[in-house]
Amino acid sequence: MAFVGGKQKGGWVIVVSIVLAFVLGIIPLPDWLEVWRPEWVALVLIYWVIALPHRIGLITAWIIGIAMDVLDGSLLGLNAIALIFITYIALNLYQRMRMFTPLQQCLTILMLIGSQQLLIFWVQTATSQNTPQNLMFVVSSISSALLWPLVFVLLRYWRRSLRVL
Amino acid sequence: MFADSRFNYLSQLRYYVTLVITPVHYLAELPGQGVSAMGSLFQTRHQLQTENVRLQEQILLQQYQLQKLEHLTVENRRLNELLQASSIVDERVVRTQLIGESSDPFTKRVLINKGESEGVYVGQPVLDAYGLMGQVVEVAPLTSWVLLITDPQSATPVQINRNGIRAIAAGTSDNLHLLTLNNMPNTADIQVGDVLVTSGLGQRFPEGYPVGVVNSISNDPGQPFSGVVVAPAAQIDRSRNLLLVFENRTSVSLADATNAEIVLEPAQASVETPAPAPEVTATAQPVDPVLNQEPASVLPDSAARAVVDVTQITPLQAVPQESTTATSELTTSSSAILSQPLTEAEILLQDGGAD
Numbered sequence: 001m002a003f004v005g006g007k008q009k010g011g012w013v014i015v016v017s018i019v020l021a022f023v024l025g026i027i028p029l030p031d032w033l034e035v036w037r038p039e040w041v042a043l044v045l046i047y048w049v050i051a052l053p054h055r056i057g058l059i060t061a062w063i064i065g066i067a068m069d070v071l072d073g074s075l076l077g078l079n080a081i082a083l084i085f086i087t088y089i090a091l092n093l094y095q096r097m098r099m100f101t102p103l104q105q106c107l108t109i110l111m112l113i114g115s116q117q118l119l120i121f122w123v124q125t126a127t128s129q130n131t132p133q134n135l136m137f138v139v140s141s142i143s144s145a146l147l148w149p150l151v152f153v154l155l156r157y158w159r160r161s162l163r164v165l
Numbered sequence: 166m167f168a169d170s171r172f173n174y175l176s177q178l179r180y181y182v183t184l185v186i187t188p189v190h191y192l193a194e195l196p197g198q199g200v201s202a203m204g205s206l207f208q209t210r211h212q213l214q215t216e217n218v219r220l221q222e223q224i225l226l227q228q229y230q231l232q233k234l235e236h237l238t239v240e241n242r243r244l245n246e247l248l249q250a251s252s253i254v255d256e257r258v259v260r261t262q263l264i265g266e267s268s269d270p271f272t273k274r275v276l277i278n279k280g281e282s283e284g285v286y287v288g289q290p291v292l293d294a295y296g297l298m299g300q301v302v303e304v305a306p307l308t309s310w311v312l313l314i315t316d317p318q319s320a321t322p323v324q325i326n327r328n329g330i331r332a333i334a335a336g337t338s339d340n341l342h343l344l345t346l347n348n349m350p351n352t353a354d355i356q357v358g359d360v361l362v363t364s365g366l367g368q369r370f371p372e373g374y375p376v377g378v379v380n381s382i383s384n385d386p387g388q389p390f391s392g393v394v395v396a397p398a399a400q401i402d403r404s405r406n407l408l409l410v411f412e413n414r415t416s417v418s419l420a421d422a423t424n425a426e427i428v429l430e431p432a433q434a435s436v437e438t439p440a441p442a443p444e445v446t447a448t449a450q451p452v453d454p455v456l457n458q459e460p461a462s463v464l465p466d467s468a469a470r471a472v473v474d475v476t477q478i479t480p481l482q483a484v485p486q487e488s489t490t491a492t493s494e495l496t497t498s499s500s501a502i503l504s505q506p507l508t509e510a511e512i513l514l515q516d517g518g519a520d
Contacts (some may be wrong), residue, residue: 005480018431022186028267031402034270057387070182071189073267073274073310079338 008055010164017044017155018064026071035136038144039113040151045083046112046150047155049090050097052164061087078123082116089115102149109148111142183305190276190308190473193386226264256371258292258408259283264308273316273341275299276297277407280307285409288369292408296375296398301409314376315341315401322367323376326360333362334395335378347395351384353391361395371412375399467495 021040029037044065048056065080072079089112090097099109117138156162218509265276278287281304289301299313313336314321319337321344329352334344349355359379365372377395384391 017190019192022189026190026265027193028197028266034268037268037270064183067186070179070186072269073276074269076179123392 002154004155008165010159010162013158013162013164014048014052014054014056017048017158020044020090022068023072025068035139036143038147039116039140041079042083042086042113042116043148043151044145044155045087046109047152049087050094051128051156051159053091053094056087057091058084058087075123075127077160078120081123084118085119086112086116105152106148110145112136113144117141179303180305183308183426187308188307191232194264198255212409257411261291261406261407261409263407267310271338271341272318273299273313273336273401274302275311275313276308277311277409278308279409280305280309282306283409284411285309288373290370290410291376293399293404293405293406294408295376295400297370297397298401298404298407300369304342311407313401315344316398319375320347320363322368323357323361324364326362327356330354330395331364331366332361342397343380344395344397346395348390351386351389351391355379355382355391355393357382360398371410432478 018041021044024040026038041064045056045061047111049061060081061083065078065083066076068079068083070077093108097105100108119142259279261277261279263275264278267276268275277291285301285304287301287304288302291298291300297321299311299316301309303310312319314334315336317336317338320333322331323334323459324331332346332349335347337343337345346355357379361376361379362375363370363372363374377397379475380394380396382391382393430511
């Protein structure tokens, strides 16, 4: 609420990017690629948290998470709590993350998405849901970290050219 | 927040959010549809003609098979009436299309484009042209989620077509394309190539649909059970056109139901017992027994509760409202029947022991 006076523009850009991330997240992939599917929604969300921490926060993360749960048909709240978790960390880290070199950013993303996957795994186990038998579920954090520079550059270009404040 | 896993409060919320979010699935489908539309746009006249000829031949062949089938159906119904079978299952199928897949690589769920508005219900069997695909586990206004039979959380009551041995085909988390038969004794008469069909005992899948073919059998003397791997008959990963089965049970002369006939057709007889029994089975529909797991963990949402309901309604409450001629024998036998869906696993074990 510190920015009450400031004009908030370009909300549609954020919405469109999130919807695109949703689509990328459910688009059918071959089986061997499926475990490598990056966490598109989490990546886009982290970008917007770092770029616009005064607009994108925990409530946005929760709404996106609920939508993702419905989209996946997973337990309602599973992705929501995971996204809230990483959004909280990103909100605490955003000033540092803006200063990081790309490599440092990638490593941070690796840790963030990795902890998100672990949290999801933990909740799935606790609620006796379907759980993977091996550690392949953390693989998506690696692909997410590798794709982070691309997402970052694209979204930054988009944000600047469309003047999202 | 995780009330969803244990209770039903949030199903309404999920229902409405689904309504809003469904277009995203269609959006994700667009590229693939575009490609196939381009493909059909550039088909040559010759290709279409050859395809037409091939399809006409296929229709001819299938018409011929259909003629025989109609005769067999009538004959089967007559024989069933002779046996005084309690019900005749009249099935109607509705075509549906697959529009999405769960992005979780460790589950096997697909989204279909028919929902509550078309009368889809939780527990409804889904087929493709080759065999059983799975069952509906979640219904939204316009779409529904289908749990495929190869999902580790799914278990299908089956029987071997050749000799009628019953078993439970469950998905495994090691390989999401195959099924395994749980707790198959080492001495069971089962061979590679045996065709498995649904046994209808779980009261969820209708009887007689092909489930799979036995792929390999491993007998390890150190293990209590043999490992039987089954390849699903349905094209689990390829089919886009699916069939939803609507069951329509019509009862046949049950007024003078005898004890013996109930025992003859246990799975269906319990549906037809008067008074509260139909309710019981209506809620009991979703039961797919899995040996190693508690029922609640096998079934999603409402289904999990339904199981609890069944166990709470004791058969003794249900039976006295039946005909007054009910003897103590009848009570005991029907109590066995009512609890059957839950204890099919035990029956399976007994069967195995007998072999």
